[in-house]
Amino acid sequence: MAGTQFTHIFSYEELKEATNGFSPLKELGDGGFGTVYKGKLRDGRIVAVKRLYQNNNRRAEQFMNEVDILSRLQHPNLVSLYGCTTSTSSELLLVYEYVSNGTVADHLHGPRSYENALTWPIRLSIAMETANALAYLHAVEPPVIHRDVKTNNILLDNEFHVKVGDFGLSRLFPSDVSHVSTFPMGTPGYVDPVYHECYQLTDRSDVYSFGVVLVELISSKPAVDLSRTRDEINLANLALNMIQRSELDELVDPALGFQSNWEIRRMISLVAELAFQCLQSDRDMRPSIKEVLEALKIIEKGGHDGDKLEKEKLSKDSHLVQSGANFSPVTVMNRWESSSTTPNTSL
Incomplete structure (x- = not known):
């Protein structure tokens, strides 16, 4: 994946901790491919964590596609990708900047x-x-x-x-x-x-x-x-x-x-x-x-x-x-x- 060498890799354990075990109380919403949670990283950053649906047979493709594309882009009006889990992780998770005021x-x-x-x-x-x-x-x-x-x-x-x-x-x-x-x-x-x-x-x-x-x-x-x-x-x-x-x-x-x-x-x-x-x-x-x-x-x-x-x-x-x-x-x-x-x- 071009550009993904600059993407930070998070462990599943760190992101589970950041979202209080993917607590329903932390849910920000559901997307087409996963549920988004509000989280707090160990360094204090507030983030949005997208957890791709397990039963989506195209989830790996969507995961790779989003990481590949977002790692190429930088613009003030685009959500920033902070990192992700590895593509071989049992849970595919993407970590974005948290945008606070809804859609x-x-x-x-x-x-x-x-x-x-x-x-x-x-x-x-x-x-x-x-x-x-x-x-x-x-x-x-x-x-x-x-x-x-x-x-x-x-x-x-x-x-x-x-x-x-x-x-x-x-x-x-x-x-x-x-x-x-x-x-x-x-x-x-x-x-x-x-x-x-x-x-x-x-x-x-x-x-x-x-x-x-x-x-x-x-x-x-x-x-x-x-x-x-x-x-x-x-x-x-x-x-x-x-x-x-x-x-x-x-x-x-x-x-x-x-x-x-x-x-x-x-x-x-x-x-x-x-x-x-x-x-x-x-x-x-x-x-x-x-x-x-x-x-x-x-x-x-x-x-x-x-x-x-x-x-x-x-x-x-x-x-x-x-x-x-x-x-x-x-x-x-x-x-x-x-x-x-x-x-x-x-x-």
């Missing part, structure tokens, strides 16, 4: 939603930092496709800064190919429909998933809700329908000030348009995550660089972006011209 999903529509802590500025910052992390992944060599971008995998610290985690499904992506053919994996509600139907994974698959995250941030609705009507169980479909029908008022979380604050209304409308582009069924019509990040930066600045964005990023399609306050849901019907579907290889 974005917890705060949007989970057990912490009652706190109403995610104001619009914080949500926009979460979107930008998540896009920044994904842009880094897509730009490293070889590029990394996360393949499970969702609000449950976006952790928050006490200042609401982002740490993207859970790389069990991630894939190293050759920079000289347009896609990788692989069996579709991911979380329902977030999986790129092209990937699901054609088994073709690209960097635009992460962009689609990020589009769902953007809609969650503006709506506070979960990605999948069986109580919604059949064609709107998936939040992506619900959002596309409402934006096309100019019903953004019904989609946006009313607590954000969409009705009462013109500036917030304008910014949320811009983010909704960006999400619409990310969720296009034709992946060639989706922007790259780098383009998404640039657009979010302009939105955060108040859209005053709208003309610059139009000239520099969207010169091939002058109908997509209108300047400043003239940006309306109608414009998302037009095509985002993207120069390539291959991963970006430079920051």
Whole structure:
């Protein structure tokens, strides 16, 4: 495993001690491949310990994959891997930095939603930092496709800064190919429909998933809700329908000030348009995550660089972006011209 020579090896006994024998009282949550516990190492560090499920016949593969990928990466918006047990250990354990403030999903529509802590500025910052992390992944060599971008995998610290985690499904992506053919994996509600139907994974698959995250941030609705009507169980479909029908008022979380604050209304409308582009069924019509990040930066600045964005990023399609306050849901019907579907290889 390239890079794993720098990964610290913990003993099973040390991690069992750190988590009080994997006490249920220490559980932070369950992931797709294991249970995560809060622990305290002998050197005093507070950590999160992922204990892979014993009955998962792919656990060794997921373990090796996550160690291999995370040992290559270092970014302020990615969860840091502190170490692991050996791959031959009877228990496969991964040790990460502890991120104290729960997940974005917890705060949007989970057990912490009652706190109403995610104001619009914080949500926009979460979107930008998540896009920044994904842009880094897509730009490293070889590029990394996360393949499970969702609000449950976006952790928050006490200042609401982002740490993207859970790389069990991630894939190293050759920079000289347009896609990788692989069996579709991911979380329902977030999986790129092209990937699901054609088994073709690209960097635009992460962009689609990020589009769902953007809609969650503006709506506070979960990605999948069986109580919604059949064609709107998936939040992506619900959002596309409402934006096309100019019903953004019904989609946006009313607590954000969409009705009462013109500036917030304008910014949320811009983010909704960006999400619409990310969720296009034709992946060639989706922007790259780098383009998404640039657009979010302009939105955060108040859209005053709208003309610059139009000239520099969207010169091939002058109908997509209108300047400043003239940006309306109608414009998302037009095509985002993207120069390539291959991963970006430079920051």
